[in-house]
Amino acid sequence: MTLAELATRLGCQLEGDGTIEVTRVAAVDDAGPGDVTFLTNTKYASRLAGTRASAVILAASSTAPDESMPLAPCAVLRARRPYAAMAEAVAILTPPNRPAPGISSLASIDPSAEIAAGASIGAFVAIGPRVRVGARTVIHPHVVVGAGSVIGDDCTIHAQASIRDGVLIGDHVTIQDAAVIGSDGFGFAEREDGSHLKIPQVGRVVIEDDVEIGAQSAVDRPAVGETRIGRGTKIDNLVQVAHGVKIGRNVLLAAQVGISGSTVLDDGVVMAGQSGAAGHVRLGKRVRVSAKSAVTKDVDDDQHIAGIPAGDVRDWRESTVLVRKLPELRKAVSDLEQRLAALEEKLSNVRGSP
Amino acid sequence: MTLAELATRLGCQLEGDGTIEVTRVAAVDDAGPGDVTFLTNTKYASRLAGTRASAVILAASSTAPDESMPLAPCAVLRARRPYAAMAEAVAILTPPNRPAPGISSLASIDPSAEIAAGASIGAFVAIGPRVRVGARTVIHPHVVVGAGSVIGDDCTIHAQASIRDGVLIGDHVTIQDAAVIGSDGFGFAEREDGSHLKIPQVGRVVIEDDVEIGAQSAVDRPAVGETRIGRGTKIDNLVQVAHGVKIGRNVLLAAQVGISGSTVLDDGVVMAGQSGAAGHVRLGKRVRVSAKSAVTKDVDDDQHIAGIPAGDVRDWRESTVLVRKLPELRKAVSDLEQRLAALEEKLSNVRGSP
């Protein structure tokens, strides 16, 4: 593909030779002739001068760090949203492999299941009774889909995923390898002897359109009602979503986050890596939770919180600095004690003097 | 089923019309006609007035919040242990799906394995030499069971679980999807050049009766000896149990907990989400560990601990509050310094005056 064609498809403004052939997207340091690179983090701007790429995707407003220098040593594609343009360039130049449509002769499909035309079902896939799989959906080898589950159109279910019975999955959903959807919630009633009675977990799980769920993540089903993940939400690897959790739209959960039972995350919440939320709490719209933090109570819209337990991020940062300065503070208190004792001693003399 | 029949089977005292047909258990807000709801958390008591359920399970001692009001707008089932009664009601009204007994023609069973009558073995299950599977045990599709492992009666092993060789599993054990039992412990001996020699992990894993292990959890085998999980212990998703760990009876481990090598958890220990324990420590009976905490040393029976490193939970709570007030404390010390300096200045005059 020529650079001019790529610029047109990306809706970018081209500065430079549009006849160059481009074949892939590469990082600034790795790129060579024929590669398109990108700069979305100004932290790395100085590396651009040394790139061997044939073209670079930059923000529309980019200017050279030094007026005497050219903006880049190669052609430039100016993009209104350079990160999105990079994503589209990757999709155009190196589209992910997609298996051919059809059902593997090594798959086990219950006769009552309905597989739409154009779907692709890999080797050793096990599909249970009354399952429905939508058009153009790809189910990679070794996926298990339990009785009565529904998977929409244009989904990709990667290898080793387990989708238990009665799970509803919308359109354009991606589930990474070995994720589990619909495992039993962790619900037990304590008996008088200290042992625990399992509460049957027979609720359902609903995954709305455009959701992505990462490798090894688990979404539990509840005893009653449902666990729901809202449209456009993206979940990274090794994340725990407990029984009865309700996640809104366009939420981002980074790797190893854990959400306890019945908690609600409103639209646009972002939780950073290894953070967690206790059960039965509500995080308002667009709440941001810093890495490793523990949310223990309801949080209003638009708060940014951090810490264990989590509080306002600015307070947390200030406390964190002060904790490091505790040795100084203790020293200051000791000094005060000595000076005060000296004054008290002196004053005891003063008292007697008049 | 009529409400009267359900009341009898649950051992509950019925107040209201026993002839109503009931079909499922539902949450207070979701329930409609024909549903039984429940109230186990008094936090939600005010919602009961608005429920459309046909009946509600309540604690035996429940009274209306206001004497002029009825206890509930529907029939009432009074239970000595309402949470357990709810669990039983779910089990009675909506029992989980159970596949028919028999061995799938698509399973691979070594000729030397023994599968008891009434067991159910799903598609693509791979069972190795000398494995024994007990009566009425259900092994869902895609489970792998290694050479010489034994699985007891009435167990449920969900899809994609991997049970390595030489694992002993008791009766009434549930293993959720994609859990791994008997993976190699993380044991290496450092060589002089900084590289690491793998210590073969050839010990065994024992899972006693009535244990549940969550989705994506891993229980490692040790180099020598055994890793053991005691009767009635329940483990949530994404939990790490390292080599040589000994877990007692009726222990609860919430999601994403990690237990390092050779650590011992005595009966009744409860560890909340994302907490962890260092290696070679012992947690006494009924020790409770708060979420996100790190246990770094032995803990006596009945302690409740929190923090990193974990200490008494009351001390931790007090410290947490004081950390947040560090800006105030620093301000107080600054004020003292100024006042003291002023006094010192004044006293330097006083000294000279007589």
Next chain:
Amino acid sequence: MTLAELATRLGCQLEGDGTIEVTRVAAVDDAGPGDVTFLTNTKYASRLAGTRASAVILAASSTAPDESMPLAPCAVLRARRPYAAMAEAVAILTPPNRPAPGISSLASIDPSAEIAAGASIGAFVAIGPRVRVGARTVIHPHVVVGAGSVIGDDCTIHAQASIRDGVLIGDHVTIQDAAVIGSDGFGFAEREDGSHLKIPQVGRVVIEDDVEIGAQSAVDRPAVGETRIGRGTKIDNLVQVAHGVKIGRNVLLAAQVGISGSTVLDDGVVMAGQSGAAGHVRLGKRVRVSAKSAVTKDVDDDQHIAGIPAGDVRDWRESTVLVRKLPELRKAVSDLEQRLAALEEKLSNVRGSP
């Protein structure tokens, strides 16, 4: 095998009866006649007197705690590196099971794949187009290997692992059960409406020689470039390695560690359980990170860090102690305030007196 033979193979100095038959390695407390035990942690030295083992592996320099006592109640194998000698003894006496070479008739192998002589491919393994599997490599049941991936010689890939397309794995690599190599990195570009555009993740993953990756761990592929794990690195269970991470040689990552995108870990880094590193940071050679810590910025070689955010471990320990003593410090400040107020009162009198 006789103890004399074992001593020769381990290169240990034997003290005692070399004609004893030995059959396995066992822990000090579990060992009986015919067992070889070991003592690598001096914390347990007192237990040695009570062992029933036939022989014990000890450090070359070991001496009896009390001169009147023998060093051990059994034969002694003196080793320069006792932990490594124990590892070798386990490997010699109880080698792990190894399936016979050959390809299961139940595996699905693409005709374009090349499986080297002596490799072992288990039941229900699915191997895609152009995959190459090296000599003597064992692929256990239910492993999936995607198009174009290469697995070297003498590797062991345990059950349920998913190796996506285009992954390069060196020689002598061990991958534990249900690990995922090459899942999509968590890369999205935010659109103006708050939704997220998936950036295709089409980079590759390279696993160098002698690496071990634990059960349920995930190694993501990047959008461009590669994710790389260096020679001799050992990764425990449930670890997240995000897109574009570069890990050097002989690194150790304990269970539940998380490494965010594009972060670099230089040779010899050790991260303890449940710790994490933010994206785009660099950890220098031999950096040690304590359990539960969060690395948020670049770290120089040979630092030992701890805390959230992580700083020097000694400072962290001091702060941790002082945080616990905050109630005392606050009390000291209150006392100072009272004493100072008393002095101020007294001085206000003094001032008027002359």
